[in-house]
Amino acid sequence: MKNLEIAWTLREISDLLRVKGENRFKVRAYNNAARSIKKLKEDITTLRKKEVLTEIPGIGENIAKKIEEILDTGRSVYLDELREEVPPGVLSIISLPGVGPKTAGLLYEKLQFKDLSELMVLAKDGRLRDVPGIGPKTETNILKGIEKLKKNMEHVPHGLARVSADIIFELLSSFSLISRVSLAGSMRRGKDMVGDVDFVAASDNSHKVMEILGEHPHIRELDIFHDNRAKAFTNLGTKIDLQIVKEDKFAAVLHRSTGSKKHFQQLSALGNKKGINYDGNSILKNGKEIIVSDEEGIYSAFGLPYIDPELREGAGEIEAAKNNSLPDLVDIHDLRGDLHTHSTWSDGHGTIEEMVQEAVKMGYSYLAITDHSQSLAVANGLTVGRLMEQWDEINYLRKKYAPFLILRGIEMDILRDCRLDYEDEILAKFDIVIASIHTGFEQNKEAITERLITALENPYVDIIAHPTGRILGRRPPYEVDMEKVIEKASKLGKTLEVNSSLDRLDLNAxxxxxxxxxxxxxxxxxxxxGKTGLRDMEYGVMTARRGWLEKNDVLNTLDSQELLSHLSRNRVGVR
Known part of the structure; x- marks a missing residue:
């Protein structure tokens, strides 16, 4: 938990510096440090004792001293000073469409709102357009953005919930009083935003289990609702729902607690036709209870094959199971490489060689280095001259690590006016080109959609990255006609991305x-x-499975030669 707290502190410093208009390199330094610490596998207090904080990628002496201060005192004087300089309401709105740091400051200066709710009232009253530079269109976009953010306030991103889930799962798994324990609910189904983190545990001593849980330092508050059920709140604000049952009821309760309401209703309706009564606690057939030890046994009782948790949304999976046409879902072991990564050449904190070494260690066959393009100055985007230098390094590493394939790639910005960030004569020299939007989120649906379609129509663009632009819990998706984008990608044989970053999970399922x-x-x-970020692949696979993807649906399940042939096919007649 300490790692996450430090990362959040550094991220807030970065955000506040951005609002103040500070030097972009300073802003990026704190952001990279936060990202690096968030990905650490070892506790930062241990690294501090070893006196190796400055060996963490992106941590220099200055930031290391601030980390030590936080560890010693529980606070950062520098952050406190920044908070004094930047009004609290400003930071909450900089991710809204049409609102950058300058606009946020101006809105606060003129309207003196306290929070999103107050700004929402002002927007509904038409008061925002009284501020210079804010017209009716921008006001409407801001109002839509606030409504989307407020809608998600009762839920937290999967990544944040995962931190608490891992801590509590490890705790419960260590109890000798518990014979079995599992995640359940929306977390187990892999939803990108979750209300609470559900657990089902098997034990004969529920009171003792809940007593020990309530004493854990990660638990802020524990409410016991029934003899076998408790709700808890963690220090991170995540809600925990724990249900404790007898061993012989574990499978049925886990199943009921995992699937959506629609999934359970559809399964129960099928059971009624077969003379089966299933209440989520026990299964009765002709009045006699069917004892099951696992979820496979539950589906078998209904005459169905096992349905993976990610599919249990009541979205056609019961019918598919009846017809024996469930997808053979993609597995993380099917992936042969990663086609979207960054290095120290732009805003990454791992060298190309470090990224390659980690990919080799993971058993991959290839890795695409796709640093940012030249217009994204805040991310140290690559000019054409720097590209040539980077390619010299890649060519050297290709020889060193052969037969491992290192692809010369780019994450190229799609500019506001639909132009791409490099001319075709440069794009033709890449092995792989990813196009994405990083600016102009406030544009209307037609404009955003046109930008993405224009990029797809370029013969050198292979993939559209994080196609809806969302940051979970912080920035809603921009307005885009994804049906139209998907239709165009299908027509042209282009690829769309599932971005595995826990901040994005974009595309959604x-x-x-x-x-x-x-x-x-x-x-x-x-x-x-950075190299630890390569391990986030499991979350993208989770989202892909929720979208019913099989191995053949995924580009980077191809081997190296198949991938190169596919990329070349998109360029037939062009080079």
Whole structure:
């Protein structure tokens, strides 16, 4: 937990510096440090004792001293000073459409709002357009953005919930009083935003289990609602729901607690036709209880094959199971490489060689280095001259690590006016080109959609990255006609991305399934900015599975030669 707290502190410093308009390199330094610490596998207090803080990628002496201060005192004087300089309401709105740091400061100066709710009232009253530079269109976009953010306030991103889930799972798994324990609910189904973290445990001593749970330092508050059920709140604000049952009820309760309400209703309706009564606690057939030891046994009682947790949304999986047409879901071991990664050449904190070494260690066959393009100055985007220098390094490393394949790639910005960030004569020299939007989120649906479609129509663009631009819990998706984008990608044989970063998980599962049905290939990538980020692939796979993807639907399940042939096919007649 300490790692996450430090990362959050550094991220807030970065955000506040950005609001103040500070030097972009300073802003990026704190952001990279936060990202690096968030990905650490070892506790930062241990690294401090070893006196190796400055060996963490992105941590220099100055930031290391601030980390030590936080560890010693529980606070950062520098952060406190920044908070004094930047009004609290400003930081909460800089991710809204049409609101950058300058606009946020101006809105606060003129309207003196306290929070999002107050700004929402002002927007509904038409008061925002009284501020210079804010017209009716921008006001409407801001209001829509606030409504989307407020809608998600009762839920937290999967990544944040995962921190608490891992801590509590490790605790419960260590209890000798518990024979079995499992995640359940929306976390187990892999939803990108979750209300609470559900657990089901098997034990004969529920009171003792809940007593020990309530004493854990990660638990802020524990409420016991029934003899076998408790709700808890963690120090991170995550809600925990623990249900403790007898061993012989574990499978049924776990199943009921995992699937959505629709999934359970559809399964129960099927059971009624077969003379089966299933209440989520026990299964009765002709009045006699069927004892099951696992979830496979539950589905078998209904005459169905096992349905993976990610599919249990009541979205056609029961019918598919009846017809024996469930997808053979993609598995993380099917992936042969990562096609979206960054290095120290732009805003990453791992060298190309470090990224390659980690990919080799993971058993991959290839890795695409896709640093940012020249217009994204805040991310140290590559000019054409720097590209040539980077390619010299890649060519050297290709020889050193052969037969491992290192692809010369780029994450190229799609500019506001639909132009791409490099001319075609440069794009033709890349092995792989990813296009994405990093600016102009406030544009309307037609403009954003046109930008993405224009990029797809370029013969050198292979993949559209994080296609809806969302940052979970912080920035809503921009307005875009994804059906139109998917249709164009299908027509042109282009690929869309599932970005595995826990901040994004973009495309979402619904669009992934829509893309599959349209015959569009999906690339599951990490967008890693350091070697530990390459391990985030499991979350992209989780989202892909929720979208019913199979191995053949995923671009980076191809081997090296198949991948190169596919990329070349998109360029037939062009080079």
């Amino acid at each position: 619904a669009y992934v399934r829509m893309a599959k049905e349209a015959g569009v290939k999906i690339a599951i990538n990490t967008d890693a900015h």
